[in-house]
Amino acid sequence: MKRIIILAAATLLLMHGSVLAGTAYDFPAVGQASTTLRVEGSGDIEAIAPLIRDFQAMQPGLSITYVDSLTNELYSTLELQCNKGEITADLVFSSSADHMVKLANDGCAQPHQSNETRRLPDHAVWHDEVFGFTFEPAVIVYNRDLVPPADVPSSRDQLVELLRRRAAEYMGRVGTYDIARSGIGYLFAFFDAQQSSAFGRLLEGLGRAQARLYCCTGELLDDIASGKILIGYNLLGSYAYGRLKAGAPIGIVLPRDYTLVLTRAAFVPKHAANPQAGKRFLDYLVSVRGQHVAAQSAFFFAYGQPLPDGVEAMDPDVQSGIYRPIGIGPSLLAVTDSQKRNRLLDEWRDVFPAAGE
Structure with a gap:
């Protein structure tokens, strides 16, 4: 196995x-x-x-440095670099696809066309600049050892009803992203509000249950696996399934009313130091080979493929009807609109006054 050298951990990198x-x-x-x-x-x-390892097997002379950041921090840094015209990374990507579309709309990405990118569905590419390369449902996760089968919610309405009916058992033991801190949490909440007339009820139910708020998927999954909380709402299914495969005592549910599906968005920055290398890696990520590796070893879900073992969902014959892909395109610019953002955050903070702290 290739050696990974950690250059910095949760520190400030000067680049x-x-x-x-x-x-x-x-x-x-x-x-x-x-x-x-x-x-x-x-x-x-x-x-x-x-x-990365599979791509290097195809490019044996290529050294790769990968920097992992929180979505909001990544966006702020990329925006600053773009505005100052600084030399940047060769490829950038984020689970907050709205951030990537906003940056591209502001002139921070360079166009790219290839046989691989032309294969992408319309909802996974925008202006030949921003490209989606994953299929990641937003799921409900629960502690398999501590949540009785009768309590496992298969929809948002069932989750709200559970928190009302068994208020004492689940008080303070439900978790979700803090949308004031988490870019992916905000993205999911924005589309929840668009998709569901029950968003207000869901928000009220989470607030009444004193839901715990998290910045990151990993922390949420840690606390579900340990039993600190029992149910997590709107988690990235890819990370949850990775934990399930590793033996964590969790269950995963695709909500049967609708399931939001994220595609991580990538682009080659306008001022990339090595744009050709960035484009080659981008082509790999969206290629048949790259998508196969992603489904088998990285993100576990993929377009047109069966659900991974152990994921609870509706009858597979009607499964496709519940998916609500968050397409990469102009609709994501509405997500970054400051007035819309402030309204949603105000509604969130009415329920969770300490959000963002």
Whole structure:
């Protein structure tokens, strides 16, 4: 197994004149190093490493550095670098696809066309600049050892009803993202509000249950697995399934009323140091080979493929009807609209006054 060198952990990295909060991982070349690729993104190393290693098997002279950051921090850094015209990473990606579309709309991405990108469905590409490369449902996760089967919610209405009916048992033992801190949490909440007339009831139910708020998927999954909380709402299914495969005592439910589906968005920055290397890696990520590796070893869900073992969902014959993909396109610009954001955050803070602290 290739050696991964951790260059910095939850520290401030100085790069190209800008400060980026994150963790950097170095993947030395398989053969004699001849070129270097720098990738910045929001994605756990356990998910990204299999893709990097497989790409290096095809490019044995390529050394790769990957910097993992929180979505909001990544966005702020990329925006600053773009505005200052600084040399940047060669490829960037984020689970907050709205951030990537906003940056591209502001002129921070360079266009790219290839046989691989032309294969993408319309909802996974925008202006030949921003490209989606994953299929990640937002799921309900529960502690399999501590939540009785009769309590496992299969929809938002069932979750709200559970928190009302068994208020004492679940008080303070439900968790979700703090949308004031988490870019992916805000993205999911925005589309929840668009998709469901029951969003207000859901928000009220979470508030009444004194739901715990988290910045990150990993912390949520840690607390569900340990039993500190019993149910998590709107978690990234890819990370949850990774924990399930590793033996965590969790269950995963695709909500049967509708299931939001995220595609991580990537682009080659306008001022990339090595844009050709970035484009080659981008092509790999959306290729048949890259998608196969992602489904088997990284993100576990994929378009047109059966659900991973152990995921609870409706009858597979009607499964496709519940998916609500968050397409990469102009609709995501509404997510970054400051007035809409402030309204949603005001509604959130009415329920969770300490949000963002």
